[in-house]
Amino acid sequence: QVQLQESGPGLVKPSQTLSLTCTVSGGSISSGSYYWSWIRQPAGKGLEWIGRIYTSGSTNYNPSLKSRVTISVDTSKNQFSLKLSSVTAADTAVYYCAREPRAGRVDYWGQGTLVTVSS
Amino acid sequence: QSALTQPASVSGSPGQSITISCTGTSSDVGSYNLVSWYQQHPGKAPKLMIYEVSKRPSGVSNRFSGSKSGNTASLTISGLQAEDEADYYCCSYAGSSTLFGGGTKLTVL
Numbered sequence: 001q002v003q004l005q006e007s008g009p010g011l012v013k014p015s016q017t018l019s020l021t022c023t024v025s026g027g028s029i030s031s032g033s034y035y036w037s038w039i040r041q042p043a044g045k046g047l048e049w050i051g052r053i054y055t056s057g058s059t060n061y062n063p064s065l066k067s068r069v070t071i072s073v074d075t076s077k078n079q080f081s082l083k084l085s086s087v088t089a090a091d092t093a094v095y096y097c098a099r100e101p102r103a104g105r106v107d108y109w110g111q112g113t114l115v116t117v118s119s
Numbered sequence: 120q121s122a123l124t125q126p127a128s129v130s131g132s133p134g135q136s137i138t139i140s141c142t143g144t145s146s147d148v149g150s151y152n153l154v155s156w157y158q159q160h161p162g163k164a165p166k167l168m169i170y171e172v173s174k175r176p177s178g179v180s181n182r183f184s185g186s187k188s189g190n191t192a193s194l195t196i197s198g199l200q201a202e203d204e205a206d207y208y209c210c211s212y213a214g215s216s217t218l219f220g221g222g223t224k225l226t227v228l
Binding site: 037039045046047048049052061062063100102103104105106107109110111112 | 122151154155157164165167170171176208210212213216217218220221222
């Protein structure tokens with residue numbers, strides 16, 4: 001059973017960079033043909049796809065966030081990471097890491113971590 | 120890219136059937152059979168209920184079914200039960216990116 005767990009600061013100052021890591025257990029991040037993704041959800045609002053990284057290292061990003069987002073993978077640690085730069089209060093949300101066995105289908109989700117952007 | 124369009128809320132009585140629509144464009148829902156649906160209870164992570172328009176993951180009740188016509192996908196829940204009360208989100212591949220719908224709150228009366 002694959003499990004994903006987000007970790008990182010729960011509070012980030014405006015204009016700084018939000019950094020989160022997702023640790024995958026129950027399977028190797030580099031085995032199989034999977035996309036590893038980040039999705040966020042502001043309080044009381046809907047889901048927003050941020051981007052994904054394939055096992056080969058190729059990435060796709062939400063066009064509206066592309067200029068600020070970097071997703072990377074560390075296969076030695078079985079982790080993948082999200083960096084979102086120049087954050088504002090609008091980036092306050094619960095951030096989920098997830099697995100997409102095929103683009104557009106998320107079969108495993110982390111529990112989510114709340115990141116608040118505030119001074 | 121705009122979010123897929125879903126009704127904000129739907130409701131039904133126990134035992135009834137309801138349908139939630141998800142409208143996209145010819146660049147996403149209309150072009151790919153890669154529409155999925157998620158159920159989310161308060162404070163929980165979403166759960167995959169339907170993928171590739173109409174396929175059910177193992178363990179998901181056959182009361183949940185999906186379909187698509189043109190740029191609109193639909194999720195039908197039959198034999199409504201109290202535990203079906205939740206938020207539901209559609210999702211579609213959109214050619215290198217992924218789009219979610221705005222979400223629909225299902226109330227079981």
